[in-house]
Amino acid sequence: MNGHLLLEILVAAIGAGTPFVYAALGELVTEKSGVLNLGVEGMMLVGAICGFIGMAKTGSLLVAVLAGMGAGMAMALIFGVLTLTLMANQVASGLALTIFGVGLSAFLGLTYTSIALPGVPALPIPWLSDIPVLGPLLFSHDILIYGSILLYAAISGFLYRTRAGLILRGLGEAPESAHALGYNVIGIRYLAVLFGGAMAGLAGVYLSVAYTPMWVEGMTAGRGWVSLALVVFATWRPSRVMLGAYLFGGITILQFHIQGFGIDIPSQLLSMLPYLATIAVLVLISRNRQTIRLHSPASLGIPYHPQS
Amino acid sequence: MKRHVTHLFTALCALACLVMVAGTASAADRLKVGFVYVSPIGDAGWTFQHDLGRREMEKNLAGRVETRYVEKVPEGPEAERVIRDLAKSGYDLIFTTSFGYMNPTLKVAKMFPGKYFEHATGYKLAKNVGTYMCRFYEGRYLSGIIAGRMSRTNQLGYVAAFPIPEVIRGINAFTLGARSVNPEARVKVIWVNSWFDPGKEREAAETLISQGADVITHHTDSTAPVLTAEEKGVYAIAYHSDMSKYGPRAQLTAVMHLYGKFYTDTARAVLNHTWKPKAVWSGIREGSIRLAPISPVVPEEVVALVEKTTKSIADGSFHPFHGPIRDQAGKVVVADGKTMSDRELLQMNYYVDGVLGSIPR
Amino acid sequence: MLRIEARPGPSKTMRYLSPLIAALLMLVSGLVIFTLLGKDPGRAFHAFFVEPVNDLYGIGELLIKASPLMLIGTGLAVGFRASIWNIGAEGQLTVGAICGGTVAIWLAQVQAGWLLPLMILCGGLGGMLWAAIPALLRTRFHANEILVSLMLNYVAILLLALLVHGPLRDPEGYGFPQSILFGEAATLPVLVEGTRLHAGVLVSLAGVLAGWILLEKSFLGYQIRVAGLAGRAADYAGFDRSRLIWTGMLAGGLAAGIAGVLEVAGPIGQLIDSVSPGYGYAAIIVAFVGRLHPGGIVLASLLMALLYLGGESGQMNLDLPAAVTGIFQGLLLFYLLAADFLINYRLVPGRRATGGRQ
Incomplete structure (x- = not known):
């Protein structure tokens, strides 16, 4: 494999990993607040179709992004009402949200399967994109990919360098204490859930408007589930979410390249690679129990009501 | 347990009871x-x-x-x-x-x-x-001729769903078509293990392009490979449907099922x-297989050759799987002057010479 | 203004009423949706909820569709009660189908009564084996079981694809990805002539019964409940956490594995590359809608099955797009989950939340 091809694989891995970056970072914030939303796949799909409709109607990427994020938030709101206000089980509500989202997106998209979008042009950053290797790798993408990297920086900064981030994390650890300190636990969790929905929606927009760019039923093809897995894989740390997302994207691309080189391994085994690799890395990371304890929100998945 | 049983059961009954019974009319004698x-x-x-x-x-x-x-x-x-x-x-x-x-x-x-x-x-x-x-393979052969002539790198990319005879037959016919006009042509296949996953189809097409393929075709169900080819500035041959709307510059033709x-x-x-x-x-004779209008970038002599081959397939004077055909190992699978029987076609489970890689087993 | 107040104890009335409220909300939403789609709501409801089960065959279909859901749902409930999140039933079902199916293919010549039990045994073991991976990684390396079991779903489905495209493929099958048809002895007998209702439904019911005994009548079931309610208390009580993890995961794997065999030995009759239309995921919802109780799970599985059949019937009789089914299913589940809120809480007039549970 020559250097040029390796670079191409890495660039492709970033593209393939970006939907995971958005969805998993959003879910990470949700989970940090102590809420487990398994409905990422559904929110992503509804975001994808709404973003697509926005793009098709107006031709404006901004409208598409806002529509997708709004749709993801609306979906997350349903989940929030169910689990935060009505204290329904989070696992079941999340799964129901996915079923609903698959159906709703298919329904909304009935008349949009026939439309071709121009896609989102790459936006090489002047000067920087001319740097050998790093230029094409980091500075020649479309705006949604830059956005995902900025999102990473913003979330890392927010969680570990701001007071609000500290409150969010504390709330995921011990909601009772946060409540006792006078914080509105439910209100903050709502915000975290809505943020997760917006990011899942944006991940969908990236898929339907920039990556493929097209709308077809069920086009997320399990990426929402993988995003959920990546959050755990990353032990709730944003930097590891990025690593995991690109690793997953990279292995997906790599297995196609292995096939392309005619290496004689059954393609089904190659398709298993990203999943097996995720498990393997997770095991390696989890062996040290201290790291998991340190970063996983202690109240994850447990409903909280101020009165109870 | 009884309690749990009752409350859900009541719910079911309620649903059923509130439903009005409506008759259905059907048009007779049609x-x-x-x-x-x-x-x-x-x-x-x-x-x-x-x-x-x-x-x-x-x-x-x-x-x-x-x-x-x-x-x-x-x-x-x-x-x-x-x-x-x-x-x-x-x-x-x-x-x-x-x-x-x-x-x-x-x-x-x-x-x-x-x-x-x-x-x-x-x-x-x-x-x-x-x-x-x-007889999808008839259209595949014709599209292979176009692909073989239009490729500059002599590398053709094929995004495929599952290794079943129908798909393998298509790959082989495409390869034979391409090599009939360009003996240097090679076909690279990537299996995505899904009939329909636009994301993966795109990634597979991108991989093929980055490994040097400049004509992409697919045996999967979405338009993603054609869209990818359009974006990357290479040619594409669509399958099932005319996808020129998705790849106005990329699509050379499409093998259409009718x-x-x-x-x-x-x-x-x-x-x-x-x-x-x-x-x-x-197949072509019965009008079940047809090529979509061929792109104007394809030289006229190639179009003429395709038309001629179409006619001879239709009148039975030519069969895409007419010997001599060699498999990848160089073994003659169809002897000179022989034509493959329908039964052999249906059971095809090997690549012909010119396809790279091996069939997943 | 209304405010939420915790009830002193779970309301018995609401236990009965909450599903009714959900059904009522569903009817109203259905009315709105169908009217918006320009369909006569009466006919639409008829097509959705009556048409599928208005004959013996339809009832048989309802039962064979509910069968895997109730069996897997019960198995999962064991783990869920102890807060062990096995999301991998789809993969465990697939591996169960592979193991049971392989027995049927290898012993295709056998025409003996022990073949089916052997298949079920192997399928159950296969499902347990697949569930043992996340259990082992969880207890040995603390790897999160949600992630591992979920990832293994994809691996199992690819494994099945690999096998039916290769070693288990019917040599006479023109290379299509499917095995030979199972022999008579490897196929579950049909219980009612003219339907597809097969003996596997009885196996599922037996499984549910076993689950009920385990959960409600055994000391292990008590331990599981305590662990689920208060993990720390269970630790103090000296319950072995890893033993509970193993129990929870293996119960789900066993149930899903058997469900997988029953599918291939029942309505499918051979190994094909897709043996489940998502039963493993649907069963998770069934488990929760059934409130993690075997009795409730049976009813929830019937409801879920009816929604599936209704979606098909709506398409066939009313030109309702298939997508509407998903919306419908999602909504009903939302309502059922939301209405359960009324069991432990009530709405009372007033402004600020005061007081609470004693």
């Missing part, structure tokens, strides 16, 4: 034709072509047929119920349009001896079950009581 689709109809692809055929039949036999389709029917036990429900609700002729419906179709056909069933791409016939399929005539003929045969169970395998 042939009711049912279609079972494996995926949503969408705008291009396998199911879309079947639905085009259904609509064409409806137009051709206006007033004499009434059609209904059920989409997104999973292969397996679900299919049996859907097919049976169609038969039970008075559909006399039922087309089941995916390979996985074969055994369910046969089971239902046994239960409804007075109804007619047609199963696409299968190999089992029964007293009231026929099968039909297009079922309208077959559906019309079959429904007419049932109406005229002349239907018989047959294994229909129709």
